[in-house]
Amino acid sequence: MRPTVHDIAAEAGVSLATVDRVLNARPGVRRKTVDKVQAAVERLGYVRDVSAANLAKKRTYPLVFILPEGPNSFMRGLEAEIRAAMQRSPVERTAIRIETVPPFDPAAIVGVLDSLDPAEVNGVALVATDTPDVSAAVDRLVDRGVHVATLVSDLPGSQRIHFCGIDNLAAGRTAGGLIGRFCNGRAGKVLVVAGSMKLSDHMDRASGFAAVLRSEFPDLEIVGPVETNDDADTVRQAVTAALDAETEIIAIYSLGAGTRGLIEALPDREQRKLAVVAHEVTEHSRQALAEGLFDAVINQDCGHEVRSAIRVLKARADGLMPISAQERIRIDIFLKDNLP
Amino acid sequence: MRPTVHDIAAEAGVSLATVDRVLNARPGVRRKTVDKVQAAVERLGYVRDVSAANLAKKRTYPLVFILPEGPNSFMRGLEAEIRAAMQRSPVERTAIRIETVPPFDPAAIVGVLDSLDPAEVNGVALVATDTPDVSAAVDRLVDRGVHVATLVSDLPGSQRIHFCGIDNLAAGRTAGGLIGRFCNGRAGKVLVVAGSMKLSDHMDRASGFAAVLRSEFPDLEIVGPVETNDDADTVRQAVTAALDAETEIIAIYSLGAGTRGLIEALPDREQRKLAVVAHEVTEHSRQALAEGLFDAVINQDCGHEVRSAIRVLKARADGLMPISAQERIRIDIFLKDNLP
DNA sequence: CTGTTAGCGCGTTCAA
DNA sequence: TTGAACGCGCTAACAG
Numbered sequence: 001m002r003p004t005v006h007d008i009a010a011e012a013g014v015s016l017a018t019v020d021r022v023l024n025a026r027p028g029v030r031r032k033t034v035d036k037v038q039a040a041v042e043r044l045g046y047v048r049d050v051s052a053a054n055l056a057k058k059r060t061y062p063l064v065f066i067l068p069e070g071p072n073s074f075m076r077g078l079e080a081e082i083r084a085a086m087q088r089s090p091v092e093r094t095a096i097r098i099e100t101v102p103p104f105d106p107a108a109i110v111g112v113l114d115s116l117d118p119a120e121v122n123g124v125a126l127v128a129t130d131t132p133d134v135s136a137a138v139d140r141l142v143d144r145g146v147h148v149a150t151l152v153s154d155l156p157g158s159q160r161i162h163f164c165g166i167d168n169l170a171a172g173r174t175a176g177g178l179i180g181r182f183c184n185g186r187a188g189k190v191l192v193v194a195g196s197m198k199l200s201d202h203m204d205r206a207s208g209f210a211a212v213l214r215s216e217f218p219d220l221e222i223v224g225p226v227e228t229n230d231d232a233d234t235v236r237q238a239v240t241a242a243l244d245a246e247t248e249i250i251a252i253y254s255l256g257a258g259t260r261g262l263i264e265a266l267p268d269r270e271q272r273k274l275a276v277v278a279h280e281v282t283e284h285s286r287q288a289l290a291e292g293l294f295d296a297v298i299n300q301d302c303g304h305e306v307r308s309a310i311r312v313l314k315a316r317a318d319g320l321m322p323i324s325a326q327e328r329i330r331i332d333i334f335l336k337d338n339l340p
Numbered sequence: 341m342r343p344t345v346h347d348i349a350a351e352a353g354v355s356l357a358t359v360d361r362v363l364n365a366r367p368g369v370r371r372k373t374v375d376k377v378q379a380a381v382e383r384l385g386y387v388r389d390v391s392a393a394n395l396a397k398k399r400t401y402p403l404v405f406i407l408p409e410g411p412n413s414f415m416r417g418l419e420a421e422i423r424a425a426m427q428r429s430p431v432e433r434t435a436i437r438i439e440t441v442p443p444f445d446p447a448a449i450v451g452v453l454d455s456l457d458p459a460e461v462n463g464v465a466l467v468a469t470d471t472p473d474v475s476a477a478v479d480r481l482v483d484r485g486v487h488v489a490t491l492v493s494d495l496p497g498s499q500r501i502h503f504c505g506i507d508n509l510a511a512g513r514t515a516g517g518l519i520g521r522f523c524n525g526r527a528g529k530v531l532v533v534a535g536s537m538k539l540s541d542h543m544d545r546a547s548g549f550a551a552v553l554r555s556e557f558p559d560l561e562i563v564g565p566v567e568t569n570d571d572a573d574t575v576r577q578a579v580t581a582a583l584d585a586e587t588e589i590i591a592i593y594s595l596g597a598g599t600r601g602l603i604e605a606l607p608d609r610e611q612r613k614l615a616v617v618a619h620e621v622t623e624h625s626r627q628a629l630a631e632g633l634f635d636a637v638i639n640q641d642c643g644h645e646v647r648s649a650i651r652v653l654k655a656r657a658d659g660l661m662p663i664s665a666q667e668r669i670r671i672d673i674f675l676k677d678n679l680p
Numbered sequence: 681c682t683g684t685t686a687g688c689g690c691g692t693t694c695a696a
Numbered sequence: 697t698t699g700a701a702c703g704c705g706c707t708a709a710c711a712g
Contacts, residue, residue, distance in 0.1 A: 051391035
């Protein structure tokens with residue numbers, strides 16, 4: 001039988017209230033009493049029953065998600081998952097609010113971050129641009145006692161407690177390995193299309209990709225990365241222009257969004273055979289895979305990311321450590337053959 | 341504010357005890373009273389607070405895992421994950437017992453299944469051979485009121501409530517897509533090595549693989565599948581023999597275990613270039629990937645599978661539906677470039 | 681058949 | 697600085 005506060009109280013020779021004060025690090029207890037209680041906790045191996053505590057406190061976890069607005073399918077999918085989590089709020093004791101900001105706008109993110117009231121918010125998960133001002137705003141919020149987790153794209157220099165997303169360096173390496181093998185010995189150029197180098201996920205993917213090509217497939221030369229701000233029309237124009245200009249392009253790695261534009265720019269399979277790898281399963285990329293326009297799509301499960309963010313933020317609010325393996329977001333690789 | 345049993349009692353004009361009886365479908369309540377209470381539940385949108393209920397009941401969930409003994413690395417990894425879950429038992433209110441049985445021995449599984457006491461066991465997760473006797477034993481257990489989930493390999497005809505594992509047909513298709521692309525237009529033969537056709541996961545992988553080769557890569561011809569009972573020495577002998585006999589083999593798909601034997605049988609990369617795809621990241625396969633002996637490894641996260649089995653079995657014991665997307669086990673694809 | 685009451689493990693008044 | 701007592705939402709005796 002697991003020990004309870006009663007057992008601790010008896011063991012330490014004090015009352016329940018005193019045990020509670022010590023356990024919750026509240027003031028008004030003599031140093032010696034604190035030691036006695038802590039010794040009893042150690043001795044009996046006490047672990048607090050979080051659900052009983054939450055019941056007594058009628059606790060809810062007020063959480064805020066910050067993500068970019070706009071037509072980006074992936075971000076809208078992410079938002080849908082957050083809304084699904086809001087549906088479960090009564091059961092999970094969460095109170096989730098969504099704040100959307102213009103994409104690629106660090107100042108807007110900073111504005112939201114600074115407007116948050118630590119008294120009303122327990123944790124924040126955000127999709128951030130990796131810029132110094134956002135990093136600083138995150139640190140300010142953490143200093144004010146709010147736990148912050150990054151979502152999808154990390155903020156490596158900041159005080160965020162956790163990154164809920166894939167290892168984007170490994171994702172880029174994977175793309176490199178796939179494209180290298182799909183080209184299978186042919187020499188030529190590979191066009192790399194990115195959204196914005198202000199995003200650390202795009203940065204990481206680009207460098208992982210370049211590293212693998214350099215070390216394993218030296219016959220493939222990178223063109224780009226071209227920046228498109230994840231805008232479909234820009235992607236279409238950029239890809240069309242590049243394919244016209246460079247006839248030696250035999251593969252494309254699209255590491256950002258705007259996938260619809262990429263599809264529109266792709267020439268007939270018969271005319272010109274290109275190995276194509278893109279990111280995120282959306283309506284568009286799914287169809288492109290099925291039609292054989294794309295060879296592979298690298299995906300991150302945004303449902304998992306959202307649930308993970310909630311678990312991590314809640315655990316942290318309770319001062320617990322989450323199961324780390326459970327929070328590792330996998331790099332999914334989809335071919336037309338294993339599309340879910 | 342979420343409604344409580346008190347609110348229901350007031351709304352229905354009855355006492356707490358009666359509400360409790362109705363909510364838990366216990367006998368001794370007049371039909372009319374039941375209806376009144378249920379109407380109040382509907383009207384107020386009541387949902388029971390499971391953690392409060394568990395607190396009051398001091399509930400624990402006694403669970404049994406059945407899996408094959410023996411040297412199979414994957415199964416040992418699975419067992420390690422179950423033991424990790426046992427460590428969390430006090431927090432998760434579980435009481436987990438592991439039963440091991442000789443591999444490929446349906447009778448042994450049936451023996452364990454039939455020996456289980458419904459009064460002492462709440463749910464069972466098992467790695468099963470897909471044979472009629474096991475299926476029947478599962479059905480008998482379900483009839484006696486115990487929830488059963490299959491783990492890793494499914495039992496499609498049975499009354500199991502859930503399958504905790506990957507879509508093995510899709511996994512086989514993925515392997516087919518990868519091998520087809522890695523061979524890249526070359527014609528030749530592909531050796532398929534399996535453990536046992538008594539396992540539905542092996543069956544499914546083999547057929548998914550064959551389907552993709554037939555429809556998308558007609559220049560590749562399948563040799564096998566050869567059955568090895570997942571024994572490394574048998575695998576080594578079978579692969580060596582096949583490679584000697586058939587000089588046109590340009591690829592190998594190993595869809596079962598015994599990966600060490602496969603590695604030992606593989607000729608020098610320089611001598612004979614083979615595209616190799618295997619299953620499950622283990623110490624051996626990891627090294628083979630790193631050295632370039634394997635091109636890809638398809639993996640299932642057994643930690644996720646174990647946690648999922650526990651969640652599903654617990655949820656079912658409480659009469660709840662789990663978040664289905666969370667319980668979908670992903671098909672992981674590892675290249676040397678994205679090895680974790 | 682139905683209602684009253686005392687906990688489950690913990691947090692939080694209010695007195696002492 | 698400490699302790700007693702009540703309540704969180706629910707279940708389980710025990711009466712009636």
